[in-house]
Amino acid sequence: MNYTEPDESAGSLDDGPEDRLVDEATAALLGEFERHLAIERNLSEHTxxxxxxxxxxxxxxxxxxxxxxVAAIDLAVLRSWLANLQTRGKARSTMARRASAVRVFTAWLRRTGRTETDAGSLLLSPKRAKSLPSVLRVEEAAAVLDGGHEEPGETTPVGLRDTxxxxxxxxTGIRVGELVGLDVDDVDDERRVVRVMGKGSKERxxxxxxxxxxxxxLWRTQGRPALATHRSGPALFLGARGGRLDQRVVRDLVHRRVAAVPGAPDMGPHGFRHTAATHLLEGGADLRSVQELLGHASLSTTQIYTHVSTDRLRTAYRQAHPRA
Known part of the structure; x- marks a missing residue:
C-alpha cells in the first residue's frame, strides 16, 4: 500500500489535544508496529x-x-471511526489517508498472528477529490529564478546557495527532502546529473x-567554502551556521520568491516539483521518462500532470480561438 506524499501546505497530522485512551499494552504494540514501518518497510521518519x-x-x-x-476491532468499529472523522469535517483526502494507514496496521496484525482476520481489508475509504496542483507558467518560473540574482560585486554565500x-x-523536480539530503559527491559535473536518494532508499x-x-x-567554489565548518560534513547545501540545510529554510525561500512574482499561485518546493513535471510534459517529454525523473513508483501518480497540461491547453484555447 503506497502512502500518499504529505501535502506540505497541510498542518500537523495530529488533531490537537485529546484524552489518550491507549493503554500500556497497546502502546507497546504500537512500538512494535513503528519498528516494522521503520526497519522492515524502510519508511521515512515523517511517514x-x-x-x-x-x-x-x-x-x-x-x-x-x-x-x-485489537483482536476485537472489526469493520463496524472502523466504519464508525471514519464516520466520526466525517462529522468532524475532515477532508476526503485526509480520511482516505488515515484509512490507508489503518489498513496497513490491520494487515500487519493479521500477518503477525495478533488477529484472526484483517478487518481493514474490507474498509472502503472515501474517494479522493481529483484536484489539479497549482503550477507556475514558464515566464513565472523564470521570474522566480531570476528574481534572486544579485548584482555583480554584491554576491553573498547565502545568495549563491539560494540561487x-x-x-x-x-x-530536476526533486523533493525538498531529497534536495537537502544531497552530498557534494552526488553531483556529477561532467555528465550534468545528480544522484538522488528517494523514498524507500531508492537511488536514481x-x-x-x-x-x-x-x-x-558558483555555490560550491565561492559560497559553500564561506559557510563550511566542522559541522558541514559532505552536505551539498549548508545553513547559515554551517550545518546541513533544513527543509524549512527551503520552504520559506520558495514561498517568498513565488510571492514576489505578480499573479503567481502561492506554493512551496512541492509546487516547484509540480511545475517542473508539467513543463517537461508540455515541452515534449514522454510520461515514462518523467516518471523516472520524479521517482514515482507508479505511472498513475505521474499521469496527473497530463491532466494539468490538458487543462492549461483548454484554457488557452478558450481564450484564443474565435469559435471556442
Whole structure:
C-alpha cells in the first residue's frame, strides 16, 4: 500500500489535544508496529509518524466504544471511526489517508498472528477529490529564478546557495527532502546529473541543465567554502551556521520568491516539483521518462500532470480561438 506524499501546505497530522485512551499494552504494540514501518518497510521518519498518529486516532475511537483489544476491532468499529472523522469535517483526502494507514496496521496484525482476520481489508475509504496542483507558467518560473540574482560585486554565500538550490529544484523536480539530503559527491559535473536518494532508499540519477550547473559551480567554489565548518560534513547545501540545510529554510525561500512574482499561485518546493513535471510534459517529454525523473513508483501518480497540461491547453484555447 503506497502512502500518499504529505501535502506540505497541510498542518500537523495530529488533531490537537485529546484524552489518550491507549493503554500500556497497546502502546507497546504500537512500538512494535513503528519498528516494522521503520526497519522492515524502510519508511521515512515523517511517514512513520503519520502512520502512528492515524492508527492511534483509530485505537482511541475504538476505546471510546469500549473496544480495548485489537483482536476485537472489526469493520463496524472502523466504519464508525471514519464516520466520526466525517462529522468532524475532515477532508476526503485526509480520511482516505488515515484509512490507508489503518489498513496497513490491520494487515500487519493479521500477518503477525495478533488477529484472526484483517478487518481493514474490507474498509472502503472515501474517494479522493481529483484536484489539479497549482503550477507556475514558464515566464513565472523564470521570474522566480531570476528574481534572486544579485548584482555583480554584491554576491553573498547565502545568495549563491539560494540561487543554486532553486535552479536545481526546477531543473530536476526533486523533493525538498531529497534536495537537502544531497552530498557534494552526488553531483556529477561532467555528465550534468545528480544522484538522488528517494523514498524507500531508492537511488536514481536525474539530469540538470546549464543554468543549474553554473549556479552549482558558483555555490560550491565561492559560497559553500564561506559557510563550511566542522559541522558541514559532505552536505551539498549548508545553513547559515554551517550545518546541513533544513527543509524549512527551503520552504520559506520558495514561498517568498513565488510571492514576489505578480499573479503567481502561492506554493512551496512541492509546487516547484509540480511545475517542473508539467513543463517537461508540455515541452515534449514522454510520461515514462518523467516518471523516472520524479521517482514515482507508479505511472498513475505521474499521469496527473497530463491532466494539468490538458487543462492549461483548454484554457488557452478558450481564450484564443474565435469559435471556442
Amino acid at each position: 512513520v509518524r503519520a502512520y502512528l498518529l492515524d492508527v492511534t486516532g483509530m485505537l482511541e475511537h475504538a476505546a471510546r466504544l469500549g473496544v480495548t483489544e 543554486a538550490l532553486l535552479e536545481l529544484l526546477y531543473a 540519477t536525474v539530469p540538470f541543465g546549464l543554468p543549474a550547473a553554473r549556479a552549482l559551480q
